[in-house]
Amino acid sequence: MNLRQIETFEAVMRCGTASRAAEVLGVTQPAVSRTLGELEQSIGFPLFARIRKRLIATPEARSLYEVVKSAFDGIDVIRGAAARIRDQGSGEVRVASLSAVGHSLMPKAIAIFQKRHPSTRITLLVLPSRDVRDLIASGEFDLGLAADLIDTTNVVHETFLARDALCVLPAGHELSSKAVIAPMDLDGVPFIAYLPEDRFRQRVDAVLTAAGAVPKIAVETALAPTALALVSAGVGATLASPHAISGFDQSKIVVRPFRPGVEARVLLLLPSDRPKSQLVRDFIDALMAAR
Incomplete structure (x- = not known):
């Protein structure tokens, strides 16, 4: 017994005649008859009675078809799942x-x-x-x-x-009149810094140190939204990435370019x-x- 024989048997039972099954399978009617004969030899009992050139399913064939139909229904489920995965992915x-x-x-x-x-x-x-x-x-x-x-x-x-950070100031801050903020502008200014182990903080510190600027660290925090909230509350200035600022309410802050650039990655x-x-x-x- 092989899959081709089972497919042929299923097609004949579903279509009702060998000729229709041959059309569905894309083969000749003699090929269908030959394959059914091979299947009967393989399983050891007749599946069809040949009466007046017609194939009449035996009771054994009808019993076998119930099992085959269930198996083919399962294959259809698998095909549907494969199509969904192809079109939509795994779903999550x-x-x-x-x-x-x-x-x-x-x-x-x-x-x-x-x-x-x-x-x-x-x-x-x-x-x-x-x-x-x-x-x-x-x-x-x-x-x-x-x-x-x-x-x-x-x-x-x-x-x-990989974008250059911007300087973020509280609304009304004395530096907000400047078009561009430089490191020395932040010297002695209350500043919201990230944690010392943060690589962005380290890059900011390197730029400030090279310029001789020493901001007054008011708060250290791990998260950009927290730093921006502190700026909004008037606690101090900070540097933040453009993508962090874009999701924040900017009604209480002022954003200015900072030069030289400090990359946020x-x-x-x-x-x-x-x-x-x-x-x-x-x-x-x-x-x-x-x-």
Whole structure:
């Protein structure tokens, strides 16, 4: 017994005649008859009585057909699932993001993605970059965006964003009259800094130190939205990436270019132990379109 014989038997039972089954299968009627004969020899009992050049199904054939039909129904289910996976992916995308883009760029990307995949469920967690990296390295999440301060061992990574930071001031700040902020403008000025281990903080410190500027550190924080909220409350100035600022209420802040430039970088992370699904590829395309 082989699959071709079973397919022929199923077609004859479904179509009612050998000639119609031959048309469906794209073979000749003699080929159908020959294949049925081979199947009968294989299983050891007759499936059809040949009466007046017609094939009449035996009771044994009808019993066998019930089993075959169930099997073919299962194959149809598999085909349908394969088609859905081809067209829509596995049905879920799990994304983790640092806060600097998790409240600004990421919602735009999700909106773009859902226009193409409206039925796909998305899980989004906004976390510190180290936690984003851990979720991707463990394979629990499909992709992530993180600051470049992380350990990139055991993750696939590439630069997703690299933009010069902007200076953010409280509304009405004395420096808001300047078109461009320089390092010495921040000398002695209350300043919201990131944590010392943050690579962006280290790049900012290097630029300030080279110019001889020493801001008055008012608060150290790990997250850009927190730094911006502190600026909005009048606590001090800060430097932040354009993508972090774009998702923030700018009614109580003033944004100015900062020279020389200090680059803020975001990495795209993927698990290292599995290929990208079509859904993940499409989500990455949405992220690129949202930049």
